[in-house]
Amino acid sequence: MASRTSELVGRVDPAQSFDVDALLRFAIASVDGFPQTPSQFIVSQFGHGQSNPTFLIEVHSGSLKKRYVMRKKPPGKLLESAHAVEREFQVLHALGTHTLVPVPKVYCLCTDSKVIGTPFYIMEYLEGRIYLDPMLPDVPPTQRNAIYHATAKALAALHSADVEAIGLRSYGKPKDYCKRQVERWAKQYIVSTGEGKSNRNPRMLDLVNWLRKNIPIEDSSGTAAGLVHGDFRIDNLVFHPTEDRVIGILDWELSTVGNQMCDVAYSCLHYIVDISSDEVKKNEGLEFSRIPEGVPSLAEYLAEYCASVGKPWPVAQWKFYLAFSLFRGASIYAGVHCRWILGNASGGERARHAGKKADAIIETAWAFIHRESVLPLHPPQQSVRQENMQHGNGSGDSLNLSGGRFVPNKKVQELRNKLIKFMEDHIYPMENEFYKLAQSDMRWSVHPHEEKLKELARKQGLWNLFIPFDSAARVKKVISDKAIDKLLGAGLSNLEYGYLCEIMGRSLWAPQVFNCGAPDTGNMEVLMRYGDDEQIREWLVPLLDGTIRSGFAMTEPQVASSDATNIECSITRHEDSYIINGRKWWTSGAMDPRCKILIVMGKTDFKAPKHKQQSMILVDINTPGVNIKRPLTVFGFDDAPHGHAEILFKNVRVPSKNILLGEGRGFEIAQGRLGPGRLHHCMRLIGAAERGMQMMIQRAISRRVFDKLIAEHGSFLSDVAKCRIELESTRLLVLEAADQLDLLGNKKARGTIAMAKVAAPNMALKVLDMAMQVHGAAGLSGDTILAHLWATSRTLRLADGPDEVHLGTIAKLELRRAKL
Numbered sequence: 001m002a003s004r005t006s007e008l009v010g011r012v013d014p015a016q017s018f019d020v021d022a023l024l025r026f027a028i029a030s031v032d033g034f035p036q037t038p039s040q041f042i043v044s045q046f047g048h049g050q051s052n053p054t055f056l057i058e059v060h061s062g063s064l065k066k067r068y069v070m071r072k073k074p075p076g077k078l079l080e081s082a083h084a085v086e087r088e089f090q091v092l093h094a095l096g097t098h099t100l101v102p103v104p105k106v107y108c109l110c111t112d113s114k115v116i117g118t119p120f121y122i123m124e125y126l127e128g129r130i131y132l133d134p135m136l137p138d139v140p141p142t143q144r145n146a147i148y149h150a151t152a153k154a155l156a157a158l159h160s161a162d163v164e165a166i167g168l169r170s171y172g173k174p175k176d177y178c179k180r181q182v183e184r185w186a187k188q189y190i191v192s193t194g195e196g197k198s199n200r201n202p203r204m205l206d207l208v209n210w211l212r213k214n215i216p217i218e219d220s221s222g223t224a225a226g227l228v229h230g231d232f233r234i235d236n237l238v239f240h241p242t243e244d245r246v247i248g249i250l251d252w253e254l255s256t257v258g259n260q261m262c263d264v265a266y267s268c269l270h271y272i273v274d275i276s277s278d279e280v281k282k283n284e285g286l287e288f289s290r291i292p293e294g295v296p297s298l299a300e301y302l303a304e305y306c307a308s309v310g311k312p313w314p315v316a317q318w319k320f321y322l323a324f325s326l327f328r329g330a331s332i333y334a335g336v337h338c339r340w341i342l343g344n345a346s347g348g349e350r351a352r353h354a355g356k357k358a359d360a361i362i363e364t365a366w367a368f369i370h371r372e373s374v375l376p377l378h379p380p381q382q383s384v385r386q387e388n389m390q391h392g393n394g395s396g397d398s399l400n401l402s403g404g405r406f407v408p409n410k411k412v413q414e415l416r417n418k419l420i421k422f423m424e425d426h427i428y429p430m431e432n433e434f435y436k437l438a439q440s441d442m443r444w445s446v447h448p449h450e451e452k453l454k455e456l457a458r459k460q461g462l463w464n465l466f467i468p469f470d471s472a473a474r475v476k477k478v479i480s481d482k483a484i485d486k487l488l489g490a491g492l493s494n495l496e497y498g499y500l501c502e503i504m505g506r507s508l509w510a511p512q513v514f515n516c517g518a519p520d521t522g523n524m525e526v527l528m529r530y531g532d533d534e535q536i537r538e539w540l541v542p543l544l545d546g547t548i549r550s551g552f553a554m555t556e557p558q559v560a561s562s563d564a565t566n567i568e569c570s571i572t573r574h575e576d577s578y579i580i581n582g583r584k585w586w587t588s589g590a591m592d593p594r595c596k597i598l599i600v601m602g603k604t605d606f607k608a609p610k611h612k613q614q615s616m617i618l619v620d621i622n623t624p625g626v627n628i629k630r631p632l633t634v635f636g637f638d639d640a641p642h643g644h645a646e647i648l649f650k651n652v653r654v655p656s657k658n659i660l661l662g663e664g665r666g667f668e669i670a671q672g673r674l675g676p677g678r679l680h681h682c683m684r685l686i687g688a689a690e691r692g693m694q695m696m697i698q699r700a701i702s703r704r705v706f707d708k709l710i711a712e713h714g715s716f717l718s719d720v721a722k723c724r725i726e727l728e729s730t731r732l733l734v735l736e737a738a739d740q741l742d743l744l745g746n747k748k749a750r751g752t753i754a755m756a757k758v759a760a761p762n763m764a765l766k767v768l769d770m771a772m773q774v775h776g777a778a779g780l781s782g783d784t785i786l787a788h789l790w791a792t793s794r795t796l797r798l799a800d801g802p803d804e805v806h807l808g809t810i811a812k813l814e815l816r817r818a819k820l
């Protein structure tokens, strides 16, 4: 059963008493609206909690009665950096002012120990319910479920706070949190134990060593970092007096910026160990006794949290985080016991048993570590479904799996989950690093980590996913060696790939890591469809292998290249060679040091019928006469190390076998290339827009303008809703185009493909523009990815052929239909 907050107070512990008159004088002077001439001033103490003593203040003035809460450091000599009420005040102030995270409002902070003996602060008193026992005895099952649901949501809300935006950037160090915490709590344990203090347990020292060796990689990269509460338990939450929602998260003493998974694991501790009684025994958590009806299992609770905050399922790292939480708990209890021995524990007599608790927790940690499996491989099914639906509301994965025509199958869904995790674990954390190199003097070189990530992606089966199964079959006919199978993707249709390509589009750096970047995918497609055996072996295989990259050189500065019949580059047969002369520009990828092959479009016969003059030919980029003149920029971005090159071809001689399909077949190939390869841009644009939406929402719920969060302004609400509508409609159009491509082929699908090509960049531009607007000046800077995403999206109103050309195609088909 819940306790009312007002029921949790009792008389002030004499060991914790202070000068009440001094507190009253300070409150009168410092708290806005505090009664100036109170008739009564009553102080009582909250009995719950062991750390910073907390007091209820009741002030009467005539018929007016007001309540406040005062929280202070304990008296006496304290452990270094513990009990920092100043930090509690700082974080509560930031969250209360800039976010919707439920916290009590803070009124004033007193750092002068002369006033009442220690620093303290005064905050709002929250009238509500506190559940002291996580078993929730005497609570109906449906309500238990709602309470756990609200708990997971509250944790997700606090973990979603943007620490930079709310002024907590320097509140802690995001990287190596666990590494530091292990050392910190190990040190505190040593300080709290030994002669004349709590007993020192050698198993705890072994535990420290185990933890040191098992810290997850995400800890050093800071991927899992954000605001951390440090003591997130159900009994530190105040629930609304009648509704099952959290109105206040309390006890921020251990809060910082760090690895949030520690908070998550800590909030699950009661499933593993029962610390509510003074006699703690190992293996007595909810998981071992019996989970009360309505209370979700640990996996269900965890899945709910992951879905709400958009985090991957932490199966690989869970053992560490849980063991770490137990270790930290043991160290804290040893500290409490030590303070009891020294006579300054705020929890009174209950602290007497804390030493034994510490030992039992250490044993529980070892039992947990020795378990074979600590979590199911995947989140429980119901939660996966919820996860995807949740994501649809802004955290990134907008597939509604509740039904409908475009529902990815299990195979695609699994690949998609893997991709999302890969992006979170490896791509987003590296984006800044990649940018740094791309803006340095070494810009035209490849970051060594990119090649490592490619290897990892390949190992995880996330390689060449773009290859349609029919193209893969053609390559298999040419190369019978089994090893080629590993390079031919996952046998997906274009529609299936659409769900995956979108995820890659969320980062400009991602596609090449999965060997799915432009223009390589389009060029590989050309080779798969039109290359002969030798061309496939010589150029396609290394491209599939990701050891080389490629460019596509069609556009020329001196002619309108949206109409490829205009191009003037000549490809002239001379004995068993072709000689190429011409100037190309916007050859994307040609600046990349790995770029080895160009597909060049030129004319082999200037007198042939208009669409038979053009041919495509393979040109080794190192052939004499290939002269890279300069990299071009898009709104100042040169997209290093990939780049867009202007290239002069002067008497470039290549063997005649390099011609693709034959002379005069260039237009035919161009039409084929314009199919799937170009639809990939649309799919990626959906991902870019989804990232924009996610950033827009984050900003709107953490930035205050004119006394309100941006998210509370009506104009924002209407704009964000319109963005979502456009995004979802465009996604459906792109998926429809991919589906038609699979079912009807390139030619019949061309109208819908053209629609997607116009709709996708224009939609992405709108959404990203809105995201930039919500970010204010920061949105236009290089400090967020938005400006670069916008610039790239803008190019796609041209680079894939100008909008006008696609609109022309759509209109022509429309009119043709009318004539039928």
Ligand SMILES: Cc1cc2nc3c(=O)[nH]c(=O)nc-3n(C[C@H](O)[C@H](O)[C@H](O)COP(=O)(O)OP(=O)(O)OC[C@H]3O[C@@H](n4cnc5c(N)ncnc54)[C@H](O)[C@@H]3O)c2cc1C
Residues within 6 Å of the ligand: 519, 551, 552, 553, 554, 555, 556, 559, 560, 561, 562, 563, 585, 586, 587, 588, 589, 634, 644, 795, 798, 799, 800, 801, 802, 804, 805, 808
């Ligand atoms: C970032 C980027 C990357 C690129 N990468 C490559 C690459 O790898 N390889 C490559 O060969 N090219 C590449 N391009 C070039 C791109 O394909 C061309 O810019 C595009 O085809 C248009 O050609 P153009 O620039 O010559 O414009 P033009 O053909 O001169 O057209 C100019 C404008 O005329 C109007 N127009 C054109 N046709 C019509 C019409 N039918 N009806 C009405 N108005 C019309 C449109 O407003 C159009 O924007 C890239 C471009 C960019 C910006």
